[in-house]
Amino acid sequence: MARRSAARLLMAMTFSVLVSGCWDRVEMDQLALVSAVGVDRDPESGESAVYYQVINPLSGASSMMPGGEQSPVYTYEIRGSTFGEVKSSIYRILPRKLFVAHYKVILVSRRTAEQGIRDIVNFIEMQPNGRSSVPILIVDGSFSRFMHTVTPLEQVPSDSIDSRLDFLSRDSLLAGKDNRIKDVIERTEKSEMIVLPLISRISRNLSSNSAEVSADVSANPNNFIIEGGAVFRNYRMAGRLDDKDLIWYHLLNGQRGRHVRRFEVEGNQVSVEFSLDRIRREVVWTNDQPVVRIRMDLALSTVFAYESIPKSQDEVKKFENRLNQIIADECLAFCHMTREQGWDLLGIRELLLDHKPHHPNIDQALENAEVSIEANTRLKRTGSVIQPYKGTG
Amino acid sequence: MKPMISRFQFYLLTTNYILGTTLFVMVQRMVNYAGQDAWLMPLWAGGFGMLAALLWICLFRHYPGKSLAQIPLEAWGRPLGTLVSILYFLFFCNLAGWVLRNLSDFLNGTFMPETPKSVFHVMFLLVAFYTVGQGAECIGRLNQFITPFLFFPFWTVLLLATVNWDWERLVPVFRSDPFAIVQHPALLGFPFMETIALTMLFPLVKQGAVRPMLLGILSAGISLSMTLFMVIGLLGVERASRLTFPVYTLVQEVVIGDVIVNIHSIISVILLILIFIKLSVLVYGAFETLRQVFRLETRWPQFLGLLILMSAVALSIFENPMQNAEWGEKYTLIYDGFFALMIPGLLLATTWIRRAFRK
Numbered sequence: 001m002a003r004r005s006a007a008r009l010l011m012a013m014t015f016s017v018l019v020s021g022c023w024d025r026v027e028m029d030q031l032a033l034v035s036a037v038g039v040d041r042d043p044e045s046g047e048s049a050v051y052y053q054v055i056n057p058l059s060g061a062s063s064m065m066p067g068g069e070q071s072p073v074y075t076y077e078i079r080g081s082t083f084g085e086v087k088s089s090i091y092r093i094l095p096r097k098l099f100v101a102h103y104k105v106i107l108v109s110r111r112t113a114e115q116g117i118r119d120i121v122n123f124i125e126m127q128p129n130g131r132s133s134v135p136i137l138i139v140d141g142s143f144s145r146f147m148h149t150v151t152p153l154e155q156v157p158s159d160s161i162d163s164r165l166d167f168l169s170r171d172s173l174l175a176g177k178d179n180r181i182k183d184v185i186e187r188t189e190k191s192e193m194i195v196l197p198l199i200s201r202i203s204r205n206l207s208s209n210s211a212e213v214s215a216d217v218s219a220n221p222n223n224f225i226i227e228g229g230a231v232f233r234n235y236r237m238a239g240r241l242d243d244k245d246l247i248w249y250h251l252l253n254g255q256r257g258r259h260v261r262r263f264e265v266e267g268n269q270v271s272v273e274f275s276l277d278r279i280r281r282e283v284v285w286t287n288d289q290p291v292v293r294i295r296m297d298l299a300l301s302t303v304f305a306y307e308s309i310p311k312s313q314d315e316v317k318k319f320e321n322r323l324n325q326i327i328a329d330e331c332l333a334f335c336h337m338t339r340e341q342g343w344d345l346l347g348i349r350e351l352l353l354d355h356k357p358h359h360p361n362i363d364q365a366l367e368n369a370e371v372s373i374e375a376n377t378r379l380k381r382t383g384s385v386i387q388p389y390k391g392t393g
Numbered sequence: 394m395k396p397m398i399s400r401f402q403f404y405l406l407t408t409n410y411i412l413g414t415t416l417f418v419m420v421q422r423m424v425n426y427a428g429q430d431a432w433l434m435p436l437w438a439g440g441f442g443m444l445a446a447l448l449w450i451c452l453f454r455h456y457p458g459k460s461l462a463q464i465p466l467e468a469w470g471r472p473l474g475t476l477v478s479i480l481y482f483l484f485f486c487n488l489a490g491w492v493l494r495n496l497s498d499f500l501n502g503t504f505m506p507e508t509p510k511s512v513f514h515v516m517f518l519l520v521a522f523y524t525v526g527q528g529a530e531c532i533g534r535l536n537q538f539i540t541p542f543l544f545f546p547f548w549t550v551l552l553l554a555t556v557n558w559d560w561e562r563l564v565p566v567f568r569s570d571p572f573a574i575v576q577h578p579a580l581l582g583f584p585f586m587e588t589i590a591l592t593m594l595f596p597l598v599k600q601g602a603v604r605p606m607l608l609g610i611l612s613a614g615i616s617l618s619m620t621l622f623m624v625i626g627l628l629g630v631e632r633a634s635r636l637t638f639p640v641y642t643l644v645q646e647v648v649i650g651d652v653i654v655n656i657h658s659i660i661s662v663i664l665l666i667l668i669f670i671k672l673s674v675l676v677y678g679a680f681e682t683l684r685q686v687f688r689l690e691t692r693w694p695q696f697l698g699l700l701i702l703m704s705a706v707a708l709s710i711f712e713n714p715m716q717n718a719e720w721g722e723k724y725t726l727i728y729d730g731f732f733a734l735m736i737p738g739l740l741l742a743t744t745w746i747r748r749a750f751r752k
Contacts, residue, residue, distance in 0.1 A: 125636075128502050132632075133646040182632060182646065189631035354561075357568050 029057060032096040035073060036158035039083075039120055040109040040143040050086045051107075051147040052076045052098065053158060059210070071210045072155040075147050083123045101129040104158040106136045106181065107199070109143035110230075110237065118235035121181055132182040135165055138230040138237065141202035148208040152219040155210060164226055165197060169250075173259040174243055175226065176250045188235055192347050195229040195241055195249055231343060239341060248334040252294065252346050252373075254279050260304050265322045268308045272323065273301040274377065283355045290355075290369045292348055298327065301381035306388050310379070320377045327375040335371050346371070396599040402533035403598045405540045406674065407591055407609025411442075412616060413671030414495045415584045416640055416664060419617075420624055422718065423580065425634040427573035429563055432622040437574040439614020442585030443607050445733055449592050450603050452741045455748075461592045462682040468740050468747075477736060478686045484732050485590055485679040486699070489672055490706025493517060496668045497707070498714065502637060503661065514704040517669060521676045522696045529597050532673050539670075543663050550659050551623050554647045562629040563622070579721050582729030585610065589733045593678040637714070640664075676703070 038051035052075070059072040076094055080086040090098055106124070108117055117136070124130040139146050154160040168175035175197050178187070187194040202224050207213050213222045229241040229249065241249060247259055258275040277297040284291045300323065302309050310316045338345045349366045352359065359365055398406075423431040456464045461481060466474035496517065497510040524531055574580060588610065595602045624639050633639045641664075645657040676699065683695055711717040 125632075128506060129504075131645070132642075133648065182628075186629045186631050354565050357565060 026097060030096055031099040032076075032094055033057075034098065034100045034103045035156050036105050036107060036161075037100065037103055038107040038109075038139075038143065038147045039112055041112040041115060043111060043115055047079055047081055048083065048086065049077055049079045049144075050083065051144075052078075052090070052094075052100075053147070053156075054094075054096075055156060059155070069211045069214070071208075072150060073157065077144070077147070083119070100127075101131060103131070103134060104162045105134055107139050107143075107147070108136060110138055110140045113138045113230060113232075113237035116234075116236045117184070117232075121185060121235065124181055125185065132185065133180050135162070135179045135197070136181050136184060137161065137179070137197050137199055137226075139202070140198055140200040140228075141224075145204075145206055146199065146202050146224060149202075149206045149222075149224065150208065150210040150213050151224075152213050152216070152222055155214070161199075161226070168197075168226065169255065169257050171258055173247045173250045173255060173257040175246075176253065176255045176257075178253070178255075184232065184235070187347075188232070190350055191234075192350055193231060193233045193238075193343055193345055195231050195246070195345065197226050198228040198230045198240060199224050200227045201225045231345070233343070238343065245334055245337070248331050249345055251276055251296070252279075252331060252334070258301075263323060263326055265319055270302075270307050270309075270319075271304040273304055274298045274323075274327070275301075277378075281351055283351055285355070288365070288368075290352055290365055292346075292351060292369055292371045293374070294331075294346070294371065295374045295376065296327075296331075298375060298377045299381070300377050300379045302379065303381060303383040305383070309382065309387055311387065316379050320379060323377045324375045327377070328373045331373045331375070332371070335373065339371075396597050397528075397530040398533040398594060398597045399599055400602075400605045402537045403591075403594065403602055404605035404609045404612075406533060406536050406594070406670070407588065407606050408613045408616065409536055409540065409543070409667055409670045410591060410674050411584045411588060411610065411613035413584065413667045414492050415617060416620065416667065417495055417499055417638060418721075419580060419583070420621060420639050421634060421636060422577075422721070423621060424625060424630055424639070426577040427570045428630050428634075429565070429625060430567060430571045430573070431625060431630075432618045433571050434574050434580055435614045435617035435621065437572075438580040438585050439610055439617070441581050442588060442610045442614065445586055446588065446606050446610055448734065448741070449589060449595075449737055450606070452737050452744070453592065453595050453602075455741075455744050458596045460594075460596050460681065460685060461589070461678075462685045464740060465736075466686070468743055475686055478682055480736075481732065482679055482682040482686075485675050485682065486702055486706055487710070488587060488590065489675040489679065489703045490710050492668055492672050492675065493703065493707035494710050496665065496672075499638060499641075499661075499664065503641060504658075510708060511704060514707045515700065517672060518676070518700050518703055521669065521673045522700070524673050525677045525680055526692065526696070529594055529677060532670075532677060533594075535673075536670050539666060543666055546659050547663050550644050550647070550656055551620070553649060553653060553656070554623070554627050554643055556649055557627050557643070557646065559626065559629070563626050577722070579725040582725035582733075583721065584613075586729035586733035589737070590675055590678045593681055594674070679703075 032052070032054040034052045035055050036051075036053040038053070039048060040051075041048045053073045054076060055073055056070055059070045076090070078086050078090050078093060080089060087098070106120070108120065112120075125132050149157060151157050151160040154163060165175045165179070169177055176195075178194065179196050184194055184196070203221060205221055206224070207216075207222050216222060228243060229246045230237045231239045231241060247261075250257065251259075254276065256276050258273050260271055260273045262269050262271045264270075275298065277299050279297075280295045282293050284293065300320070310319045335346065344366060348369055348371070349362060352365055352369065353362055356362075356365075423434050427434055452464065453459075456467060459467065462478045465477035468474065469477065493514045494510070497513040500508065500513055501510065524535060588606075591606065598605065620640065624633050624643060627643045628636070628639055632642075636642045641657055641660055644660045645655075647656055648654050679699060680695060683689060689695060711720065
């Protein structure tokens with residue numbers, strides 16, 4: 001009996017050899033956790049520079065340590081003719097295991113974007129641990145300087161960008177939600193166009209010293225700005241939109257963020273906040289000429305309308321009607337502007353194809369398509385005072 | 394043989410067996426073939442699978458209490474019957490190798506890129522042998538016990554993924570190719586004709602296996618269809634037709650707030666267990682075929698032989714995914730059709746003829 005138990009014990013012990021979970025474990029402090037990846041390709045030499053911003057796990061908590069404050073990230077720059085080559089030679093300068101799976105943002109220089117980002121997108125999508133659900137941003141200005149910048153307050157630049165994009169799409173319509181790699185793929189593969197956020201105005205005196213940045217009271221000189229949008233067609237940057245156009249672009253593409261703008265209504269200036277409730281797009285064909293009707297339901301809020309607020313239902317109706325007209329006109333103007341450039345930013349081609357998949361000449365139909373935009377606003381929210389104070393003058 | 398698997402257990406076994414590797418291997422291919430209408434393919438194929446199952450049921454009616462390995466012996470005599478049973482044995486081993494290879498490819502391609510493939514093969518086989526060694530009842534009960542832990546997490550995770558849902562990805566409906574199954578009939582073979590391995594358990598089902606098998610195939614077809622529907626709505630045709638493991642990727646991309654991220658480990662575990670169930674049934678099929686045909690008593694030499702054979706098949710069955718896809722496209726239907734339609738059809742025909750003569 002004893003021998004039997006001993007045999008069983010021995011067998012159980014041999015099985016522990018199979019429990020191999022730990023023998024090639026990688027601890028957190030053996031990883032180089034990448035927070036952002038930057039890509040810049042020289043059009044002449046064809047050589048790519050890839051920047052990995054690796055999070056420094058010792059920053060933050062260690063400001064009391066001897067040696068002073070440490071940088072929140074370290075930027076590793078490595079060059080090679082392809083991304084695969086870059087990745088396989090990174091360990092000439094990087095002492096830890098490169099871990100890209102949890103990166104938050106990918107940044108591409110403008111000149112690279114103009115040559116095309118298809119290779120980048122494919123490379124990411126192909127990697128087993130690659131992640132296509134991160135935003136991709138275009139950097140207009142000195143790319144190397146930008147990649148060696150730490151930002152105030154939110155010290156890791158990728159966190160700063162990610163969080164800003166989030167707020168911008170929620171509170172200003174200056175950014176949308178469709179700016180991830182997977183959105184680029186999906187839209188482009190359907191021959192649609194896409195607009196990606198742009199980082200610009202990179203000042204000359206950007207600091208790469210985090211101690212300097214956190215000791216300086218003025219946040220602006222050590223910062224960069226998310227401004228404008230880069231228009232992409234077939235994985236290539238084809239032009240840019242300014243902030244005003246971006247708002248209409250995002251609105252017409254069904255983004256739900258809020259935006260505040262000053263409108264002129266019956267001689268009064270009023271700052272109104274609007275957000276999209278619903279958007280409907282339909283196509284009517286008359287003698288092979290398509291008419292695309294876009295109807296938007298918008299919710300209005302007068303929380304920021306310190307100039308004046310409509311007093312009666314009658315005034316509210318007038319106010320709404322006026323805004324309907326202004327918004328529809330501006331959207332239509334935006335639409336005409338983009339069509340003059342030859343851009344189909346509203347996805348009208350896809351809409352026509354949905355209706356007539358076997359249309360013989362869809363591009364001709366797209367050119368002939370007439371677009372009408374109708375806005376239907378409803379005042380739904382007011383601020384904490386019924387009427388602004390007028391003073392006694 | 395004493396019946397020991399309940400109807401419900403057999404129903405769940407059929408469903409999980411079919412879902413097994415299909416969720417890994419076929420999703421991308423089906424979207425590639427049929428675009429937005431890919432979700433119709435499993436419905437057609439499931440209907441066909443039920444017809445094929447009716448053929449087997451018809452055959453088994455004539456041989457009550459016999460398994461697939463014993464019927465050829467009885468219908469065609471010892472020499473020819475043994476040959477046919479050995480063919481089935483090889484078929485099961487081949488399928489088991491295939492399943493193992495799909496599994497190791499998935500693990501190598503996602504989160505365990507450096508582990509040698511054989512480690513996965515041997516480990517899974519050892520556990521499968523242990524299960525099979527405990528008898529068919531153990532497979533049925535294990536599957537019944539574990540199904541809620543597969544079903545609920547799977548659909549919860551897919552429902553969580555609906556944050557990325559877009560109806561426009563599914564329109565226009567019925568326009569791309571609703572009958573793509575006619576041009577690309579591989580799905581009829583894999584997984585639906587492969588369900589013939591389950592007939593090894595037929596005599597063990599209490600109160601008859603007819604209804605649970607048909608319902609199981611139907612449920613699997615509907616589940617596959619719903620999964621495809623969601624894959625298209627969540628990833629879009631463009632990406633779903635190119636990604637190697639769309640179901641895995643779509644769950645990987647779920648981000649809800651900052652809290653629910655990286656939940657793809659759930660889907661991996663579900664897929665691994667589903668594969669294990671399919672593997673157990675196939676191992677049972679191979680093991681029982683040998684035992685019933687050659688009336689073997691000692692079990693361990695059989696298991697050792699199967700371990701060597703199946704892990705070797707798994708390593709050498711194809712060299713790369715392209716080869717696998719091409720083979721699937723060209724020969725799956727013929728290969729599976731030979732075992733699932735032709736042999737049972739011939740067996741049935743000879744049985745009928747013999748009956749007619751006897752009268």
